[in-house]
Amino acid sequence: MKFASFDALRSACQDLPAGSPAAAEAVARRQDTLTKPQGSLGRLETLVAWLARWQGRDTPDLDRVKVLVFAGSHGVTAQGVSAYPAEVTAQMVANFAAGGAAINQLARAAGAELDVIALDIERPTGDFTLLPAMSEEEFLTAVGRGYESVEAGTDLVCLGEMGIGNTTAAAAIASALFGGVDQWVGRGTGVDDAGLGRKMAAIEVAVKLHGEVLHDPLRAAAAVGGRELAAILGATLAARHKNVPVLLDGFVSTAAAAPLMRLHPHGLDHAVAAHCSAEAGHRGLLAAMNLKPLLDLGMRLGEASGACLAVNILRSALACHTGMASFADAGVSEKG
Numbered sequence: 440m441k442f443a444s445f446d447a448l449r450s451a452c453q454d455l456p457a458g459s460p461a462a463a464e465a466v467a468r469r470q471d472t473l474t475k476p477q478g479s480l481g482r483l484e485t486l487v488a489w490l491a492r493w494q495g496r497d498t499p500d501l502d503r504v505k506v507l508v509f510a511g512s513h514g515v516t517a518q519g520v521s522a523y524p525a526e527v528t529a530q531m532v533a534n535f536a537a538g539g540a541a542i543n544q545l546a547r548a549a550g551a552e553l554d555v556i557a558l559d560i561e562r563p564t565g566d567f568t569l570l571p572a573m574s575e576e577e578f579l580t581a582v583g584r585g586y587e588s589v590e591a592g593t594d595l596v597c598l599g600e601m602g603i604g605n606t607t608a609a610a611a612i613a614s615a616l617f618g619g620v621d622q623w624v625g626r627g628t629g630v631d632d633a634g635l636g637r638k639m640a641a642i643e644v645a646v647k648l649h650g651e652v653l654h655d656p657l658r659a660a661a662a663v664g665g666r667e668l669a670a671i672l673g674a675t676l677a678a679r680h681k682n683v684p685v686l687l688d689g690f691v692s693t694a695a696a697a698p699l700m701r702l703h704p705h706g707l708d709h710a711v712a713a714h715c716s717a718e719a720g721h722r723g724l725l726a727a728m729n730l731k732p733l734l735d736l737g738m739r740l741g742e743a744s745g746a747c748l749a750v751n752i753l754r755s756a757l758a759c760h761t762g763m764a765s766f767a768d769a770g771v772s773e774k775g
């Protein structure tokens with residue numbers, strides 16, 4: 440899959456199916472017949488209706504859950520914006536393959552299959568304090584890789600990333616799409632105050648340098664984003680086109696998917712924010728995007744870790760929906 444131009448990708452982002460509201464209604468109707476006070480399972484009830492809507496069927500399931508972790512390398516690491524060296528990206532990709540990372544354990548615990556997609560990691564993006572991170576061509580290639588990583592027939596996809604320096608890229612995208620600088624900048628892997636200052640300075644320079652394109656969400660994502668963020672955008676778009684609901688992970692994944700919401704007011708209706716990361720900008724970004732996170736556990740890892748944890752909540756919600764008896768079947772008296 441390859442989009443021919445920014446314009447072709449923009450058209451695809453603005454031409455989005457609406458899922459099946461009828462399937463969501465069928466789920467809501469069944470919820471009201473089950474042996475519990477109406478609405479008492481709170482968001483578990485609306486989550487099952489959400490799954491039904493975006494899977495496009497009255498009886499959603501979670502037999503095929505995929506975790507996609509996209510990896511990319513960032514030229515902006517030259518500005519001293521991460522607490523860890525850039526080579527950790529490739530080392531962690533090897534660790535994912537060997538089964539030694541947090542996401543390997545969390546995916547197994549969630550009954551999900553993990554795919555790691557490394558995007559040209561031996562070739563960092565441009566340092567966006569000096570030049571665009573990616574050309575149109577490079578950006579569209581990464582978006583396309585993300586798009587083709589989502590298979591139709593998947594019941595749910597968790598999207599995450601690995602890329603030293605990418606909290607700076609994510610903050611730069613948030614700045615381009617929502618304005619401001621400082622409120623998007625956090626400590627990422629644990630930079631000290633001087634590192635935090637370098638991150639802010641890098642974004643201020645980038646916002647000036649690329650100012651002319653930042654009004655366009657896609658050009659902004661190419662100029663100051665990263666390949667793994669572009670792939671998350673492509674995967675989020677593909678999921679919408681292929682009837683696959685999405686769990687977004689932390690600050691980086693949320694910023695990566697944000698252009699889709701900027702291009703279509705309902706662009707992320709098929710996505711749920713799995714958690715609120717401890718990365719400083721995430722709470723504000725979720726609020727700006729009107730997303731309500733499921734979990735808030737002080738996690739700040741990335742890798743789809745928060746998204747993967749939330750799969751277990753969805754499984755529990757679905758188990759109640761499919762397994763519970765109705766008032767009529769169980770002989771339980773209804774509300775008087």
Ligand SMILES: Cc1cc2ncn([C@H]3O[C@H](COP(=O)(O)O)[C@@H](O)[C@H]3O)c2cc1C
Pocket residue numbers: 520521522523527531600601602603604605606607626627628629630740741742
């Ligand atoms: C060992 C290790 C494993 C990770 N797994 C995810 N990240 C996370 O940290 C990075 C972003 O933070 P920053 O912008 O400060 O570099 C990304 O790679 C992200 O996925 C990791 C970071 C490290 C060091």
Ligand SMILES: O=C(O)c1cccnc1
Pocket residue numbers: 606627628688689690691692716717718721739740741742
């Ligand atoms: O919330 C995130 O996505 C995040 C936070 C810290 C480091 N890497 C990713």
